[in-house]
Amino acid sequence: MKALQIVKWKSAPELREVPDPEPGPGELVIRVGAAGACGSDLHLLDEWDSGTLNNVEPPFTLGHENAGWIDSLGVGVTGFEVGQPVAVYGPWGCGTCKNCRLSMENYCLNLANLKAWGGGLGFNGGMAEKLLVPSSRLVVPLGDLEPIKAAPLSDAGLTPYHAIKRSMHLLGAGSSVVVIGAGGGLGHMAVQILRAMTPANIIAVDTRESGLKLAKDHGAHHGVLSSDENAAAEILDLTGGNGAEVVLDLVGANPTLKLAAECVGLGGHLTIVGIAGGTLPVSYFSQKFEVSIATTYWGSVLELMEVLALAERGLIEAQITQFTLDEAPAMYDKLRAGKVVGRAVVVPG
Ligand SMILES: [Zn+2]
Numbered sequence: 001m002k003a004l005q006i007v008k009w010k011s012a013p014e015l016r017e018v019p020d021p022e023p024g025p026g027e028l029v030i031r032v033g034a035a036g037a038c039g040s041d042l043h044l045l046d047e048w049d050s051g052t053l054n055n056v057e058p059p060f061t062l063g064h065e066n067a068g069w070i071d072s073l074g075v076g077v078t079g080f081e082v083g084q085p086v087a088v089y090g091p092w093g094c095g096t097c098k099n100c101r102l103s104m105e106n107y108c109l110n111l112a113n114l115k116a117w118g119g120g121l122g123f124n125g126g127m128a129e130k131l132l133v134p135s136s137r138l139v140v141p142l143g144d145l146e147p148i149k150a151a152p153l154s155d156a157g158l159t160p161y162h163a164i165k166r167s168m169h170l171l172g173a174g175s176s177v178v179v180i181g182a183g184g185g186l187g188h189m190a191v192q193i194l195r196a197m198t199p200a201n202i203i204a205v206d207t208r209e210s211g212l213k214l215a216k217d218h219g220a221h222h223g224v225l226s227s228d229e230n231a232a233a234e235i236l237d238l239t240g241g242n243g244a245e246v247v248l249d250l251v252g253a254n255p256t257l258k259l260a261a262e263c264v265g266l267g268g269h270l271t272i273v274g275i276a277g278g279t280l281p282v283s284y285f286s287q288k289f290e291v292s293i294a295t296t297y298w299g300s301v302l303e304l305m306e307v308l309a310l311a312e313r314g315l316i317e318a319q320i321t322q323f324t325l326d327e328a329p330a331m332y333d334k335l336r337a338g339k340v341v342g343r344a345v346v347v348p349g
Pocket residue numbers: 038039040041064065155
């Protein structure tokens with residue numbers, strides 16, 4: 001079968017012919033319906049090496065945001081049927097530690113000892129016709145949702161969902177939330193999740209006018225261009241001068257972190273979701289009192305089920321730009337240039 005693989009660190013991905021996967025005992029093979037392309041793939045392609053990712057050496061297939069249909073079941077797998085549509089949970093933990101037992105494999109306590117982090121993150125991912133999944137605990141039945149609609153939810157939906165859920169107690173009536181990078185794949189989902197789950201005043205921030213438009217089309221109440229030197233003042237104005245209860249930085253670069261710290265209010269949450277690797281200097285005086293700063297990574301299997309439930313009820317929907325597997329290498333160039341609207345999704349079939 002064809003697969004889009006990273007062959008060498010810090011180089012462009014290549015379309016290659018690879019053997020079809022066969023499920024061993026306890027494993028499943030998924031016929032891929034769709035595989036999303038994530039901003040983090042660009043960091044993986046451009047900046048990472050084996051030192052970043054548990055000493056993994058390429059080649060491996062990209063694509064950590066996947067959904068499709070069960071193609072075959074390994075010996076001993078029960079509870080699923082061939083042909084059944086499923087979403088694939090992306091972070092593959094050890095399955096036995098305390099956090100994995102709570103379905104929070106994103107925070108597996110044995111992460112440092114795992115062979116890799118998941119499909120597309122060291123193991124072969126979904127940018128191929130088929131995907132091997134090591135355990136049935138990592139797939140979630142889809143019900144009526146089509147795989148192409150579900151794939152982006154497994155990361156672009158789940159990651160902001162988790163970040164928002166931990167701050168729900170701050171997002172009551174009269175509250176404000178700033179979403180930095182609101183016009184991106186995660187951002188336009190974050191805005192919809194906030195609208196579905198909270199009455200908060202949503203302030204979208206993006207570098208592009210088109211990004212602000214996308215965020216507003218999906219429910220943001222205000223849009224602020226981050227390139228504007230008055231961005232922080234404008235946001236403070238929109239929050240009545242106090243700053244926002246919650247700031248989600250879906251980028252995580254130096255300028256976005258600086259802006260985030262300037263506009264988070266007293267007692268607020270500044271949550272760094274984006275992995276651009278910027279630095280936020282923290283001192284007693286660098287932000288308002290009792291601000292909590294946290295990083296988050298993905299979400300739990302249970303939260304993925306909740307995200308799918310929101311989509312099944314029609315409350316959230318990823319805006320998708322579709323590509324074939326042959327177009328996938330060029331798709332990453334478009335993503336890098338900021339020219340993809342919503343989420344880029346590869347449909348291999
Ligand atoms: Zn991702």
